Amino acid sequence: MATLKAQHLAKAYKGRQVVRDVSLSIDSGQIVGLLGPNGAGKTTCFYMIVGLAQADQGRVLIDDLDVSHQPMHGRARAGIGYLPQEASIFRKLSVADNIMAILETRKELDRAARRKELESLLQEFHISHIRDNLGMSLSGGERRRVEIARALATSPKFILLDEPFAGVDPISVGDIKQIIYHLKAKGIGVLITDHNVRDTLDICETAYIVNDGQLIAEGNSETILANQLVKEVYLGHEFRL
Numbered sequence: 191m192a193t194l195k196a197q198h199l200a201k202a203y204k205g206r207q208v209v210r211d212v213s214l215s216i217d218s219g220q221i222v223g224l225l226g227p228n229g230a231g232k233t234t235c236f237y238m239i240v241g242l243a244q245a246d247q248g249r250v251l252i253d254d255l256d257v258s259h260q261p262m263h264g265r266a267r268a269g270i271g272y273l274p275q276e277a278s279i280f281r282k283l284s285v286a287d288n289i290m291a292i293l294e295t296r297k298e299l300d301r302a303a304r305r306k307e308l309e310s311l312l313q314e315f316h317i318s319h320i321r322d323n324l325g326m327s328l329s330g331g332e333r334r335r336v337e338i339a340r341a342l343a344t345s346p347k348f349i350l351l352d353e354p355f356a357g358v359d360p361i362s363v364g365d366i367k368q369i370i371y372h373l374k375a376k377g378i379g380v381l382i383t384d385h386n387v388r389d390t391l392d393i394c395e396t397a398y399i400v401n402d403g404q405l406i407a408e409g410n411s412e413t414i415l416a417n418q419l420v421k422e423v424y425l426g427h428e429f430r431l
Contacts, residue, residue, distance in 0.1 A: 191217060191218045191219075191377075192217070192218045192252060192253055192269070192347045192348075192379070193215055193216070193217050193218070193252070193253055193379075194215065194216045194239070194250075194251070194252055194270065194347070194348045194379055194381070195213075195214075195215045195249075195250070195251045195252075196212065196213060196214050196215070196235070196238070196239050196248065196249075196250050197213050197248055197249045197250075197251065198211050198212070198213055198247060198248040198249070199211070199212045199213070199235060199238050199239075199245050199247070199248035199250075200212075200245065200246050200247035200248055201231075201234050201238060201243065201245055201246050202246055207403055208231045208234050208403050209231045209234050209235055209238070209245075209400075209403045210231075210403045210404045211248075211404065211405075212231070212235050212248075212398075212400065212403075212404065212405050213248075213405070214235075214398045214405075214408070216348060216379040216380070216381050217379055218347065218348075218377045218378070218379050219374050219375075219376075219377045219378065219379065220374070220379050220380070220395055220396065221370060221371075221374055221380045221382070221393055221394050221395050221396075222379070222380065222381050222382070222394060222395070222396050222397070222398070223381075223382050223383070223384075223390045223391060223393075223394035223396070223397035223398065224236060224381060224382070224383045224397075224398050224400065225383065225384075225387060225390060225391075225397055225398070225399050225400070225424075226399055226400035226401050226424060227401060227423060227424050230400045230401045230402060230403070231400050231402070231403040231404075232383055232400045233352075233383065235400060236350065236352060236381070236383045238250065239270070239350065239381070240262060240265065240270060240272045240350050241257075241260060241261055241262035241264070241265045241270070242262060244259075245258065250265075252268050252269055252270070252347065252348075255268060257270070266344055266346070267344075269346050269347035269348060270346060270347075270348050270349075270350065271341040271342065271344055271346030271348065271349040271350065271378075272341065272349070272350045272352070273337055273338060273341050273349065273350070273351045273352060273354060274352050275352045275353035275356055277333060277337075278337055278340070279325040279328075279333060279336055279337055279340065280325050281324065281325040281326040282324060282325065282326065283324065283325055284321065284322050284323060284324055284325075285312075285317055285320050285321050285322070285323055285325070285328070285336050286308060286312065286321040286322065288325055288336055288340060289308055289311055289312070289336070289339055289340055289343055290304065290308055291340075292340050292343035292344060293307055293308060293343050295344070296343075296344070296345070307343070311339045311342060311343060312339070314339070314342075314372075315335045315336075315338065315339045315369070316335070317332065317335050317336060317339065320332060329362075330357050330358040330359065330362055331358050331359070331361070331362030331365055331366070334354065334358060334362065334365075334366055334369075335365075335369065338369055338373075342373075342378075346378065347378065347379065348378065348379040348380070348381065349373060349378055349379075349380055349381075350380075350381045351370070351380060351381070351382045351383075351384075352383055352384075353383065353384050353385065354366055354370070354382060354384060355384050355386040355389050355390070356384065356385070356386070363386070363389055367389065367392075367393050370382070370393055371393070382394065387424075387425065387429075388431060391411045391414065391415075391431060392411070392431060394410075394411065395410060396408065396409065396410060397409070397410070397411065397414050399414060399417075399420050399424060401419075401423045401424065406419050406420065406423070407419065407420050411431060415429070415430075415431065
């Protein structure tokens with residue numbers, strides 16, 4: 191089992207402290223949420239873990255491997271996959287070519303192994319029937335499936351999902367939840383940040399709540415919902431799952 195740890199992360203922009211001493215961890219096969227009000231610092235925390243922003247203080251580790259100073263592609267090689275909020279597929283490439291473009295970065299695989307892995311991912315995410323469709327023609331739910339398949343093409347230990355429920359219809363939200371459970375069953379640790387609080391809390395075993403750059407609560411959904419400070423600054427007193 192592997193563990194992804196963020197320890198004592200801090201970040202300031204233009205003299206304003208946006209993240210203060212935030213620590214969290216994700217184990218293999220665990221689904222974790224990182225939530226908070228707009229402007230709370232959760233996105234900055236997320237970006238520091240994936241490598242899109244450099245922490246001023248603190249460390250990011252995979253087990254004992256310190257990846258704090260690695261660029262994003264270095265962290266990807268170490269086992270951190272990332273699914274951005276924005277559409278990240280090539281619009282003018284087919285579904286199969288979108289996935290193969292990532293597989294071709296894995297130099298340890300020969301051509302036959304890459305083809306085999308492609309077929310496996312197409313079947314695993316039920317997208318074989320659209321393998322020849324161009325990226326620009328996909329529905330929101332189909333695009334998310336292809337994007338997650340692409341993220342898994344790097345064979346990550348952990349995958350960080352930025353707003354996975356954004357821009358998809360309610361049926362597709364349920365579909366994406368099932369995919370996340372599938373990632374868990376494969377032993378992949380999942381970190382989610384999303385404005386869809388209800389669906390994120392529903393799927394997470396543990397959630398971390400950030401407000402004003404600091405962790406104010408952590409625990410399962412029952413613990414989070416019972417926290418008075420979380421109610422006051424984030425969820426409100428009427429929120430129910």
